Amino acid sequence: MHDSERSERLARVYSARNNQELAEGYDEWSQEYEGDMISLGYATPAVAAGFMGRYVPPDGTILDAGVGTGILGDTLKVLGYEDLVGIDLSEGMLEKAREKGAYRELHRMVLGERLSFDDDRFAATISVGVFTTGHAPPESFDELVRVVRSGGWAIFSVRDDVYRDEGFQEKQESLEKEGKWRLAQMSDAFQPFPTGETSHMNLVFAYQIS
Numbered sequence: 001m002h003d004s005e006r007s008e009r010l011a012r013v014y015s016a017r018n019n020q021e022l023a024e025g026y027d028e029w030s031q032e033y034e035g036d037m038i039s040l041g042y043a044t045p046a047v048a049a050g051f052m053g054r055y056v057p058p059d060g061t062i063l064d065a066g067v068g069t070g071i072l073g074d075t076l077k078v079l080g081y082e083d084l085v086g087i088d089l090s091e092g093m094l095e096k097a098r099e100k101g102a103y104r105e106l107h108r109m110v111l112g113e114r115l116s117f118d119d120d121r122f123a124a125t126i127s128v129g130v131f132t133t134g135h136a137p138p139e140s141f142d143e144l145v146r147v148v149r150s151g152g153w154a155i156f157s158v159r160d161d162v163y164r165d166e167g168f169q170e171k172q173e174s175l176e177k178e179g180k181w182r183l184a185q186m187s188d189a190f191q192p193f194p195t196g197e198t199s200h201m202n203l204v205f206a207y208q209i210s
């Protein structure tokens with residue numbers, strides 16, 4: 001694999017100006033995505049799966065929001081999370097996730113818009129690599145809170161600069177002030193791509209829904 005081609009694919013999704021361009025970028029990347037991420041030592045799914053294991057009992061329905069090719073699905077299944085539903089804005093990524101067979105349902109839905117799920121449908125939601133620049137906005141949390149039942153969990157990563165500078169910290173704190181969720185744990189900042197070039201750090205959060 002050529003590093004320059006991988007860099008171009010990454011650059012394309014980070015420079016998307018709207019959801020259509022973003023979806024097209026991921027559609028095109030879908031065949032190479034997992035190989036690229038694994039070659040960079042993609043660490044965020046392992047940290048998020050650790051948070052799941054710490055907080056979320058394995059018997060409920062879990063929403064993987066921004067499921068991508070379903071990297072998390074195989075890991076969550078091994079940990080005993082059998083009832084997995086995934087959503088993503090890229091049909092190409094969803095198609096790759098379908099091939100894995102780890103998810104009971106996969107739907108095209110857009111975070112930041114209303115989700116086609118009833119209130120309180122899920123025991124927990126998990127999102128990895130989705131709350132980063134030019135991707136899903138902080139308002140996505142309103143719908144994630146709506147579709148997770150009281151006492152359930154929201155586990156997700158946020159890029160650290162995006163957390164501070166693009167409204168995530170403000171939104172997460174305001175949902176806590178409004179009594180919608182309670183922060184249980186915020187990870188230390190860590191390098192999401194340990195074998196790649198230096199990149200921004202990631203944070204992983206666990207919130208319990210009120």
Ligand SMILES: C[S@@+](CC[C@H](N)C(=O)[O-])C[C@H]1O[C@@H](n2cnc3c(N)ncnc32)[C@H](O)[C@@H]1O
Nearest residue numbers: 066067068071088089090110111128129135136
């Ligand atoms: C870096 S990938 C992460 C995929 C997977 N969670 C993982 O860790 O491998 C980001 C994913 O988020 C999806 N995405 C970005 N913005 C989104 C949005 N607003 N709504 C739904 N999916 C979105 C992309 O299509 C892509 O599949």
